[in-house]
Amino acid sequence: MKLTVPFVGKAPAGRHGDGGGLYLLVKPDGRKTWVFRYRDRTTGKSRDKGLGPYPDVKLAEARELAGACRSQLRSNIDPIASRRAALQRARAEQSRMLTFGECANRFIAANEHSWRNPKHVDQWRSTIDTYCGSLLRLPVSDIDTNLVYSALSAIWHDKTETATRLRGRIERVLDWANVSGFRSGDNPARWKGNLQHLLAPPEKLKKVEHRPALPYAEMPEFMKKLRQRKELSALALQFQVLTATRPGEATGAKWEEIDWKQKLWTVPPSRTKTNRAHEVPLSEQTIALLKGIPNTGKSHVFPGKANRPIVTAAPLKVLRTIPGAEGTTCHGFRSSFRDWAADKTNHGRDIIEMSLAHKVVGKVEAAYLRSKMLEKRAALMADWGTYCLGNVGHSKSAKPDQ
Structure with a gap:
């Protein structure tokens, strides 16, 4: 114990030893800190472990800390490694307290x-x-x-x-x-x-509550009333009904998704519930509807604000104002389509389900039957368009009562 309290208080720059591995380091700017110097038992190199700054750590406390380090060395415990392990345990314990x-x-x-x-x-x-x-x-x-x-x-x-x-x-x-x-x-x-x-x-425990749907027998009269409305949200509702798609798929339609030559609308995976592209054959009634919508140069068929499509609430608001449709939902028209197709047509169940974007076949079979399914689905959608609106620009669809 070579150092004294008065000396520590005014020690000059340099390293000052107290014995037993304890040193006072004084930097040129006057800052002082305690270190314990020892020789690594594995590498043989000298290592310094900081014991804290002076005057926060007084001479007597520094000697106690150095004594604890010597005790660890006698037990073959590395003082620096021991401190790191303690810090890691503390951090792990703190992280485990995350709520x-x-x-x-x-x-x-x-x-x-x-x-x-x-x-x-x-x-x-x-x-x-x-x-x-x-x-x-x-x-x-x-x-x-x-x-x-x-x-x-x-x-x-x-x-x-x-x-x-x-x-x-x-x-x-x-x-x-x-x-x-x-x-x-x-x-x-x-x-x-x-x-x-x-x-x-x-x-x-679940109580299955189906979305309120308009009976398909009332669809022709409903569509007659809907066609009297010329606002964009009413046109979007017509488009959704004629394509039997989900509200968000219809309102988000883009012009570049329409293949006029093939009379096909492809809904991208990002907008479908199944996360798979859904191809929708377009009836003559749907084509006529789209051609009647002004193309303002924007990407969306039914543009809203800030380069976005109109919200699904807009067609729903229109629906609630049409006499006879109170209490129904936009999504319910898919049920109307499904019931009509099953009760009033001879189209196969798989064709109907695929038209609703429901998965009915495996990937290999779906790829093999793609063209045939599209042809049959186009016939189904043509019949649906005629049932809802009558003949619009063509005469090949089934009559409304079929």
């Missing part, structure tokens, strides 16, 4: 760009914030089956569809936390072999 809510936010941020529909982000945040209040502030490592069960059981019977989606979302967040090292063990939100023993099977 379920924080993990959910990180999971959404990591995946939102891969979700096709921007609404998915809002739906994820909404369901988790609304129904996972009891989990949000808890460390994700503490989430167990009982906690997940408590969150789900509150809505399992009354809001079964929402609850099943919520369970899947909780499971994915916890899987992400597990892979990221924030928790370990089995996923407490897993259904098979876990929650299935605590919650009733959702398929036995």
Whole structure:
């Protein structure tokens, strides 16, 4: 112990030894720090471990810290490696304290760009914030089956569809936390072999509620009324009805998707529910409708604001104002088409289902039958156009009562 308190207080620049590996380092600008110098047992090289700055660490405390380092060396413990390991353990422990809510936010941020529909982000945040209040502030490592069960059981019977989606979302967040090292063990939100023993099977609780649809017998009169409306949203509704597509597929139609020569409209995968391109044969009635829509030079057939198509709510608003169609939905016209095709035509079931973009065959068979299916589907859509509007520009379609 060569150093004294008065000397340390006014020591000049340089390295000043106290003995036992303890040194006071004084930089040219006057800053002082304590280090413990020792020889690495593996490499034989000298290493310096910082013990803290002066005057935060006084001489007496520095000697105690140096003594602890010598004690570690006698036990064949490297002081620097030991400190790094302690820091890593502390960081790991801190990361394990990440809350379920924080993990959910990180999971959404990591995946939102891969979700096709921007609404998915809002739906994820909404369901988790609304129904996972009891989990949000808890460390994700503490989430167990009982906690997940408590969150789900509150809505399992009354809001079964929402609850099943919520369970899947909780499971994915916890899987992400597990892979990221924030928790370990089995996923407490897993259904098979876990929650299935605590919650009733959702398929036995769900009440199937079909979207209200206009009876197909009323379609000709409805279309007669709809054709009297000339606003863009009414034209979009006509287009959706005649093509038997989903509302978002119809309102998002682009001119470049229309093949006038082949009389074919191809809905890209980005706008279909199945994430596969859907080819729609266009009837003469649909072609006449499209030719009557002003092409303003914009990409969308039904342009809205900011280079976007009109929203699906616009045709729905028109629908609700047409006498006799109150309470129905735009999506319900697909059911009207399906019922009409089954009851009033001899078209095959597979043709009808493919016209609705439902998967009915394997990839190999679908590729083999593509041209034949398109020809038969074109005949079906021609009959549907004639049933809805009568003969418009041609005379080959089936009559409305067929």
